[in-house]
Amino acid sequence: MTTHIDRTPSITTDPGYQAFWALRLGFGVLSVMFGLDKFVNVATDDWTRYLAPFVDDLIPGDAQAAMTIVGVIEIAAGIAVLVLPRLGAPLVAAWLGGIIVNLLIVGGYGDVALRDFGLMAAALVLTRLAWAYPSGLPARRP
Numbered sequence: 650m651t652t653h654i655d656r657t658p659s660i661t662t663d664p665g666y667q668a669f670w671a672l673r674l675g676f677g678v679l680s681v682m683f684g685l686d687k688f689v690n691v692a693t694d695d696w697t698r699y700l701a702p703f704v705d706d707l708i709p710g711d712a713q714a715a716m717t718i719v720g721v722i723e724i725a726a727g728i729a730v731l732v733l734p735r736l737g738a739p740l741v742a743a744w745l746g747g748i749i750v751n752l753l754i755v756g757g758y759g760d761v762a763l764r765d766f767g768l769m770a771a772a773l774v775l776t777r778l779a780w781a782y783p784s785g786l787p788a789r790r791p
Contacts, residue, residue, distance in 0.1 A: 669778040672771060673734050676741050680727030687720025699761075701754040734779035742772035 686692045696719075697712035708715040726744055729737030745765050752762040 665778060666782060669734075669775070669782050672775040672778065673730060673738075676738065676772060676775060677727045677731035680723050680730060680741060682727075684720040684723030684725075684727060687716045687723070699752065699755060699758065701751045703754075704751075730775070734775065735783070738772050738776040738779050742769050742776060745769035745772060 683692070687696055690696065696716045700712050700715060704715050705712060708718060722744065726737060726740050729740055731737070745768050749762045749765050749769065752758040752765070
């Protein structure tokens, strides 16, 4: 009698799957939280100080109106990461790339831009993991 050994990766032991969910939840929840904070200003007292001067020319209204739009986009990106990570993760990576460029133009926030570069790299890793776990579950191996 032959004993069959199940070599299916376990949800609790597959490190790639664990990384996928840690990044998915992290980017999803934190993007939504930072988006909401654009309306209530808890994390900082003035989000508009992070805007490059040319933003006023691109968006109708004042800097606070621009930050409201930013907040809505961040909330949408966070929800996209949670629901459709194959779409949401590269969206967050691109968004972080835009934030990095914006911060370098503003000047004086190189440390924040460097941190956001690390976050962008993590969002790109999440993008790859979203393709490795298309159903949101570890793949079965024969």
